[in-house]
Amino acid sequence: MTDFAGDPVRIAILQMTSGIDPHANAASIRQGASEAARDGAKMLFTPEMSLLLDRDRKRAAPNIVTEGQNAAIQGLRNVASAAGIWIALGSAPVLREDGRWANRSLLFAPDGQIAARYDKIHMFDVDLASGESWRESNAYAPGEEVVTTPTPLGLLGLTICYDIRFPALFDELGRRRCDAIATPAAFTVPTGRAHWHLMQRARAVEASAWVIAAAQAGRHGDGRETYGHSLVVDPWGEVVLDMGEGEGLGFAEIDLAVTAKVRAQLPSLANKREIPRSKA
Template sequence: MTAVKVAAIQMCSGVDPVRNAADMARLVRDAAAHGATYIQTPEMTGMLQRDRKAAREVLRGEADDVIVSTARDLAKELGVFLHIGSTAIARDDGKIANRAFLFSPDGATVCSYDKIHMFDVDLDNGESWRESSAYEPGNEARVADLGFGRLGFAICYDVRFPQLFRAEALAGAEILTVPAAFTRQTGEAHWEILLRARAIENGTFLIAAAQGGTHEDGRETFGHSMIVDPWGKVLAMAGGTGEEVLIAEIDLDQVRAARQKIPNLKNVREFSVAIVPDRGDGEEAA
């Protein structure tokens, strides 16, 4: 079987992990009722909270996290692969992990993935973000075998680093993932084109569940959760605000077909970069 139904869940998570877990469960049940066997939630499913002190007061380790326990139970109850796009997990060293989880239909943890690239940036609208001040970045890409296909992991800002997706595709990933909480400003400029580019250049499906709307902590996220095919065609897209459940049927034979027609993964070559010195006379070197 190469065709499967997948779902991307758009949320507008608040500051209360328990309430967010209940919202997640309701939306996951909806996706499963529509036949999805792989379901993805957005980045920071468990909580979006600007106040770092307030966030730390409710953060828990993986063993005690309400999103983790709720997701594990849901995956087993519904018999689905449930991919928590990410949630904040308290580490023993006092820092936080922006961590994704994949649970199998029997409720087992298939794997986790810690966001590798930290969003440290000053935007021209006055917003400033320093993820690295609180979060410990991951250092390992992950590709998981779901039986019907292989899934590569990424989170939000990772989408701007194509080498991560290329490495996962070369490792056999047929579905790439970008759960996110993209800011409205950067989302309007780059969200769709980046997702479609990552799918096209790797000949993969891409699933990106997003946060969307104005959150309790005041931030605005772009929404527009998407499911994209290996040719860059958008199979499903959510609106810019509020909850939504996207469903699409994907056929992994399309991955093999796309890679056969455009075999760039096979044609890749190693190369060096030479810096040509400026001669100072306005002419190129011979």
Template sequence: MAETLDIALVQTRTPATAAAGLVHVEPLIRRAAAEGAKLIATPEGTNLLEQRRALRDAALADEAADPAVAGLKGLAAELGVWLAVGSVLVRSGVEGDARAANRSLLLDPTGAVAARYDKLHVFDVDLPGGETYRESAAVRPGEAAVVADTPWGRLGLSICYDVRFPHLYRGLAKAGASLIAVPAAFTRPTGEAHWETLLRARAIETGAFVLAPAQGGTHEDGRRTWGRSLVVDPWGQVIARADHDEPCLVHAKLDMSAVERARGAVPSLLHDRDFDLPTP
């Protein structure tokens, strides 16, 4: 297993259609590979971001027919890199359910899909500033957590709102994940308040590297997302970051032996105990 890993996080401001999404992200992925990244991670909604239901439904395709998915597979193969596509919004394929799947795809250097993960937790909220989100109306939640093998260790997959559910990350770590992806399109109010704190907590709790590529800025559908993509090491230290919302790359070189050191110093993954919950 390789001891070091050159990664790049791709921060984007994805447009509202998959064709435009591919045009937006492709130059950043090409640059990341040219600059030496072997694992390249993109944000949630890499293919498209559109919250207006009628326009979103018109833009959705099956995974196999989505032009961004096809283009990203081709890029992984052409560039010979692992590509952790934070998520694509595609038709769920479930009969009788018109909602989309919010799906992470891990592509290997041949362009094949090494793993799929559908977002488990969907975000429904009314924010004090007047913004309202009803992800459950548009997205069908997934059913299972996913880890996948890479040359650098096992990669646990998660998406955005999942980061608020620490038991998921503990499960990924116990399944052997030494890298955990948290691609996101965080809202600005919650991003400013919670983004970095949550990511550092998940790294500390799991003793894993956390890779968090994000959307940033004001999008075509009017949503405003918090960029600040970052990489957290297994001790909870931010080792690379963007300090803005603009499309960019965040590079880091990971010493994979840091995972064993962190888990050896604080072996909490070995110390679970059963306990009775208080009565509500």
């Protein structure tokens, strides 16, 4: 069980407009990590597809290599070590052993080691009224494991973007008593306007946990446009940081005493019961 005593932990969120050049994207993260550490942050959170955002899969393919062969990923291990900061890389496309791609979150510890990996479970296969059509599963294989790991924020649960629409995943993270949940994203503008704030706040309330949502923002090199509005939401559902539109670095204080207070007032996790399933 997490010890809720102690001072608030300062975190940083890097809101990005990642493009089709992984080296340029990695340079932005390096700069963000350096600035975050200099300003006292213990952890830096980046969006989904931080290292490469390219809907042209043929063009992207040469950059999709295994985790161990990815120079940008190896470089970020060095950045975390040099800056003495945790880096929660929202995700990067990596080649799996079976030849398919994974949309993978990586958590780098301050010693440069990879503390946790999470492959996105829910694939974004949709046709929107705006005319946008996405088939993530055409290239990416879904993950199969719920991932939590100890951090300076207590127990951190890892999710990615479209996962936010599936309460069962967050129910499990709540059952595991996560203190914070990372929800990095590259939300489309139509779905962001309609549902982004609503769902992030709902998941925080349901899990009685902090939700940290680093987002892509603006017009990208592959032609897509993303919503932005990176958020930090406390366990009561209050938005304590909204970064709006555009690139930048934002900061927030994560106070686990707030978590303890909320869970004492509304012990929904302790009161949870199994719902009988229909026999039909």
